[in-house]
Every structure is written in C-alpha cells, then in structure tokens.
Amino acid sequence: MQKIYTRMGDGSVVELSESEVRQDLEEGTKDAAERAKIPPLSEDDLQRLLELYKCPDKSVGVEKGKEVILSYDSGTTKFNRVNVSVSKLQSLQIYERMLGADTMEMGHMDYSYKPAKNIMWIEQPVFEQALLVTIPPLFYGAMPNLGLYTQPDGPCLNPMELLPQGKISEARATQEEMIEHAVRDMVYVGSLMYESGADGINFDTTAAAGDADFLATLRAVEILKKKYPQMCIEMGMSGEFILGMHGELTYDGVKLAGLYPHKQVELAEKAGVTIFGPAVNTNTNESCAWNTARAVTFTKACVENSNIPIHANVGMGVGGVPVTETPPVDSVSRVSKAMVEIGRLDGL
Amino acid sequence: MDKEQLIKEAEKSIIDADKAKAEELAKSAIAAGMDPLEVINKGFSVGIAKVGDLFGRGELFLPELILSAEAMKVAADILNASLPKGAQKRGKVVMGTAQGDIHDIGKSMVVSFLQANGFEVYDIGRDVETQKFIEKAQEVDADIIGMSALLTTTMSGQKTLIEELKKAGLRDKFKVMVGGAPATQRWADRIGADAYGVDAADAAEKAMKLLGEK
Incomplete structure (x- = not known):
C-alpha cells in the first residue's frame, strides 16, 4: 500500500501507512479529550483529517470563500530574528503588501511589557509613522513575561529559587508581588500606545510563567477595558493549559491553574478580551497527524465555548506545527486547513 | 503491614506529598526486611511517575x-543507604541542564529516579557550561553524563557536549x-548520543541498559 508522506513533531520526514495515520489521528484526539475533559473529534472529522493527510499535494488550502483573518503577532521582530535587515516600518509593509496580513502588530525586539515601558518615547513616534504608511488594523504587542520581575532582572524574589528550598508560601507571595508590577506595566504601555492610535493591544504568550502570569494579564485587560471601552484586546496564550506555578490563584472565583483553552477563553472574555488565541503545544515525539488531531480537538472545544473570535496560534511548535526554525509548508498548510474547516475558528 | 499494602502506601505517600509518611514507610520496609529496590521501584517510583x-x-x-x-528524595535516601554493599551504587551519573537553560524540573525528576534506582548522581544544576559537565565527569570518574534541555535554542548544547568530548579524546x-x-x-541519533530518555522513568531504564544491567 502507498505510504503517506508526513512528518514528526520535530519536522523530520516520515512515511506512514494509512492505518498508521488513522491510528495517530484517533490517539491525538483521544489525548486532548481526556486531558481537557472535552469531546473527541467525530468520525466525520477524523475522516476529513485522514483525507487531508492522504492528499499528495505539497500544500493545501481552504475552499474559496472560506478564508479567515490572518492576524500576525510579534510582526516586527520576526524578520530581524532571521537576520533580514529591515526596519519596523518596512516589516509592517512587507506583512501588508506581500504576506496578506489582515491585522499586524508592532513590538520591540525585547518583546516584553517591562522593557517596553522604558522606551515608549521611542516606540510612540515610530508607531504613529507606521499608522500613516499602512492600512490594516495595527496592534502594539508584547509578552506579559512575569519572569522579568524576579531578581536579578527585577525587584522580586525568584519563586524558582524558593520552591526547591521548600519555601512554598514565600514562593506564592513573591508571585503575587510580581503580578502587581506586571499589571502596572501592561496598563501603562497599553494606555500610551492606544492613545498613540493603536487599533488594539496584544498580550502575546500569556501565562508563559504560569497562573500568576495569566492573572496579571486578565487584571490588566480588565483595567484597560474599563479605561478604554472601545479598545480591541487580543490575548494569545503560551500553552494548552495554565501551569500552576502558584497553584491557588483565582479569577472571578475560578482557579486558574490547570485550565484548558475552552475554560481559558471564558475568563478572557469576562475580563474584556476581544480576540482570543489558544496555543496547543506540539509533541516532537508524535506525528503531525497526532499533533494536528490533538490541536484541533482543543481548539474546536474552545471555539464552541466562546462568544468572541478565536484566532489560534499556528506556528513553530504550536497548533500542530513542527518545532523547526522554518516550519514546512506541507505541515503548516494542513494544520491551517484543519483548524479552519474542522476547528471552525475565526482567524489564524 | 504486609508488603503489598506497604508498597501501595508508599506510592500514595508520594502522590499526597507526605514526607513524614514516606520516611516512616521507608524505615518500616527496612525493618521488615523487604527488598529496598522493590519498594522503590514498585512503590515510591510509581508514585512520582504518577x-x-x-x-x-x-x-x-x-x-x-x-x-x-522532596518526599521521594527522603524515602529514596533511606532505602538506598540500606542497599547491600556492591549493589549500593549502580553507576555514577553527572546530570545538569544545558547552558542558557534555567528549566530544571524535568532534570530534577530524572535525578530522583536515578537516585531511587541506585545511581550515584552528581546534580550540577541548571544553565551549566558544557565544559563543566566534562570537568565534573572526569573529577568523579562518572559512567554517564546526562544533559537536559527544554528549549530548541539550548538543545544544541547536547551536540556541543558530544563534540567537545570527541575533541578532548574522552568520547x-x-x-x-x-x-x-x-x-x-x-x-539523539543525529548528534551521536548513547541514549535518549523520554521521561524520568525511561531515563532510569536507559541508564541501566547503558551500563549493561538490563
């Protein structure tokens, strides 16, 4: 029987039989369903995914008329990361005029709210210039990145130093202190950039430092939304569930640690988020079929439980895309098509 | 308490993070003349894996x-100390996290599993220069060097370690x-490593295989 050309989660090429792909799809959706306690993909969905992997085309796309919004995060840092020497304005123009971006984002290379606050006086005029030379909605974005608030980078004791010493309450207290600093910085930067004309503010890679990171962002969103009711706020996540680095934090009475995308979005919506971006981690030891079925299962449940647009993260190491510097088009296009047609999301 | 019940209790003490109970059970196992490795492998290790x-x-x-x-470490220390001489140490392992990588939860779990399985482990911490792995391994005459990395940007340290060992004629x-x-x-195959551990339990298994015990 003819083998199906696909990849593993680390990008390496692998040829699997149809039954092996089918088995991986079943196991991937089962894993997501068991973890998040959500329904697995239906037989119909699995069959469509199997057809997607059987398709010999190198890249695939959605049917005409089913295209979705392409919202790019961290846009002005990505070209520089691969050593292409372009300015922020040029990056944005490339996204607009060559890559078909529907929304774009400007950010500083450090890409965290804490360092960004010190250079607002540089960022604001550049952002205003960018608004004058581009048409799509333009966000300003960065990561909450609570890790930057611990010593030696910040004022707070490091919970990762305290926990191994058994100082649990001290580790929790320092995370609560970090939240206050992070909220202040996110509100400060968000306010200034919105007043400079930003169409929206993006909180990217939210909860990377765990439940405290998530709580800080929810609180910042709440404050900004009260201050600027028309502000568009995008929240992109960092992983499929909220790591319990603190373990006892709550928002609106809900414990944050351990929440999966379909529950994360409920709180994001309550806080005032306008667009939510779930992130599902790619397992490098499993095939793209396994990872895609799993990512689509989490995302579909998130979409079904949400009243706000869902723009899933589909990029290196998330959403079923392999962990490679330049994600292969065969994998990215398959994940994108599956996310749109089966996950029913609103944007990528 | 019979053996089966003690093994079940041992597993539960780790899941409940009950250090005092784990310590008490480890001591009871020795007092009752049970095989320490069996208590570790079927009880405490199962708990930490869960x-x-x-x-x-x-x-x-x-x-x-x-x-x-912590509860696992207390129990493992007590049971390892009671192993008969000769069987006491399966081998020496130098463990650390690659340079630039501060994530050490996974590495620490591997250390716990290796210790629980009778290895003498030298945990050199996180964000460790490649050369320090080699220096420590030479200093303690290690059998195995283990390097953990959570990031795609730091995993290249594992390749560098093997290259540096080759350069120094120590591979x-x-x-x-x-x-x-x-x-x-x-x-692991691509960089020429001797083994890859998918998780802590697998790492301990592979370490034993590497030393020809399984």
Missing part, C-alpha cells in the same frame, strides 16, 4: 510537585544521555 503525569496534565501544580519530589570514556521537551530519539 505525580509527573498529573503535573503534565495540569491536574497537579508546581508546589505539590516540589513537595512530592569513549563516558556514555552520553540526552532528554528534555524538544529532544527526540532521532535527535
């Missing part, structure tokens, strides 16, 4: 994980094990 799985699923959180790891002296979220068996 804790790792629950953490990976977002059903148990970091503070609890740390407390469970045949030490077995090299790699692990961490972005690492795979294919990556």
Whole structure:
C-alpha cells in the first residue's frame, strides 16, 4: 500500500501507512479529550483529517470563500530574528503588501511589557509613522513575561529559587508581588500606545510563567477595558493549559491553574478580551497527524465555548506545527486547513 | 503491614506529598526486611511517575510537585543507604541542564529516579557550561553524563557536549544521555548520543541498559 508522506513533531520526514495515520489521528484526539475533559473529534472529522493527510499535494488550502483573518503577532521582530535587515516600518509593509496580513502588530525586539515601558518615547513616534504608511488594523504587542520581575532582572524574589528550598508560601507571595508590577506595566504601555492610535493591544504568550502570569494579564485587560471601552484586546496564550506555578490563584472565583483553552477563553472574555488565541503545544515525539488531531480537538472545544473570535496560534511548535526554525509548508498548510474547516475558528 | 499494602502506601505517600509518611514507610520496609529496590521501584517510583503525569496534565501544580519530589528524595535516601554493599551504587551519573537553560524540573525528576534506582548522581544544576559537565565527569570518574534541555535554542548544547568530548579524546570514556521537551530519539541519533530518555522513568531504564544491567 502507498505510504503517506508526513512528518514528526520535530519536522523530520516520515512515511506512514494509512492505518498508521488513522491510528495517530484517533490517539491525538483521544489525548486532548481526556486531558481537557472535552469531546473527541467525530468520525466525520477524523475522516476529513485522514483525507487531508492522504492528499499528495505539497500544500493545501481552504475552499474559496472560506478564508479567515490572518492576524500576525510579534510582526516586527520576526524578520530581524532571521537576520533580514529591515526596519519596523518596512516589516509592517512587507506583512501588508506581500504576506496578506489582515491585522499586524508592532513590538520591540525585547518583546516584553517591562522593557517596553522604558522606551515608549521611542516606540510612540515610530508607531504613529507606521499608522500613516499602512492600512490594516495595527496592534502594539508584547509578552506579559512575569519572569522579568524576579531578581536579578527585577525587584522580586525568584519563586524558582524558593520552591526547591521548600519555601512554598514565600514562593506564592513573591508571585503575587510580581503580578502587581506586571499589571502596572501592561496598563501603562497599553494606555500610551492606544492613545498613540493603536487599533488594539496584544498580550502575546500569556501565562508563559504560569497562573500568576495569566492573572496579571486578565487584571490588566480588565483595567484597560474599563479605561478604554472601545479598545480591541487580543490575548494569545503560551500553552494548552495554565501551569500552576502558584497553584491557588483565582479569577472571578475560578482557579486558574490547570485550565484548558475552552475554560481559558471564558475568563478572557469576562475580563474584556476581544480576540482570543489558544496555543496547543506540539509533541516532537508524535506525528503531525497526532499533533494536528490533538490541536484541533482543543481548539474546536474552545471555539464552541466562546462568544468572541478565536484566532489560534499556528506556528513553530504550536497548533500542530513542527518545532523547526522554518516550519514546512506541507505541515503548516494542513494544520491551517484543519483548524479552519474542522476547528471552525475565526482567524489564524 | 504486609508488603503489598506497604508498597501501595508508599506510592500514595508520594502522590499526597507526605514526607513524614514516606520516611516512616521507608524505615518500616527496612525493618521488615523487604527488598529496598522493590519498594522503590514498585512503590515510591510509581508514585512520582504518577505525580509527573498529573503535573503534565495540569491536574497537579508546581508546589505539590516540589513537595512530592522532596518526599521521594527522603524515602529514596533511606532505602538506598540500606542497599547491600556492591549493589549500593549502580553507576555514577553527572546530570545538569544545558547552558542558557534555567528549566530544571524535568532534570530534577530524572535525578530522583536515578537516585531511587541506585545511581550515584552528581546534580550540577541548571544553565551549566558544557565544559563543566566534562570537568565534573572526569573529577568523579562518572559512567554517564546526562544533559537536559527544554528549549530548541539550548538543545544544541547536547551536540556541543558530544563534540567537545570527541575533541578532548574522552568520547569513549563516558556514555552520553540526552532528554528534555524538544529532544527526540532521532535527535539523539543525529548528534551521536548513547541514549535518549523520554521521561524520568525511561531515563532510569536507559541508564541501566547503558551500563549493561538490563
């Protein structure tokens, strides 16, 4: 029987039989369903995914008329990361005029709210210039990145130093202190950039430092939304569930640690988020079929439980895309098509 | 308490992160003349593996994980110390996290598993220069060097370690094990590592195989 050309989660090429792909799809959706306690993909969905992997085309796309919004995060840092020497304005123009971006984002290379606050006086005029030379909605974005608030980078004791010493309450207290600093910085930067004309503010890679990171962002969103009711706020996540680095934090009475995308979005919506971006981690030891079925299962449940647009993260190491510097088009296009047609999301 | 019940209690004490109970059970096992390795492998190690799985699923959180790891260490230390001479140490392992990588939860779990399985482990910490792995391995005359990496940007340290060992003419002296979220068996094969551990329990199994015990 003819083998199906696909990849593993680390990008390496692998040829699997149809039954092996089918088995991986079943196991991937089962894993997501068991973890998040959500329904697995239906037989119909699995069959469509199997057809997607059987398709010999190198890249695939959605049917005409089913295209979705392409919202790019961290846009002005990505070209520089691969050593292409372009300015922020040029990056944005490339996204607009060559890559078909529907929304774009400007950010500083450090890409965290804490360092960004010190250079607002540089960022604001550049952002205003960018608004004058581009048409799509333009966000300003960065990561909450609570890790930057611990010593030696910040004022707070490091919970990762305290926990191994058994100082649990001290580790929790320092995370609560970090939240206050992070909220202040996110509100400060968000306010200034919105007043400079930003169409929206993006909180990217939210909860990377765990439940405290998530709580800080929810609180910042709440404050900004009260201050600027028309502000568009995008929240992109960092992983499929909220790591319990603190373990006892709550928002609106809900414990944050351990929440999966379909529950994360409920709180994001309550806080005032306008667009939510779930992130599902790619397992490098499993095939793209396994990872895609799993990512689509989490995302579909998130979409079904949400009243706000869902723009899933589909990029290196998330959403079923392999962990490679330049994600292969065969994998990215398959994940994108599956996310749109089966996950029913609103944007990528 | 019979053996089966003690083994079950041992597993539970780790899941409950009950250090005092784990200590009491380890001592009871020795007093009752049970095989320490059996108590570790079928009881305490099963408990810590379940804790790792629950953490990976977002059903148990970091503070609890740390407390469970502490309970595991107390029990493992007591039981390892009671192993008969000769069987006491299976081999020496130098373990650390690659340079630039501050994530050490996974590495610490591997250390716990190796210790629980009778290895003498030298944990050199996180964000460790490649050369320090080699220096420590030479200093303690290690059998295995283990390097963990959580990031795609730091996993290249595992490749560098093997290259540096070759340059120094030491490649045949030490077995090299790699692990961490972005690492795979294919990556281990590509860089010429001797083994890859998918998780802590697997790492301990592979370490034993490397030393020809299984």
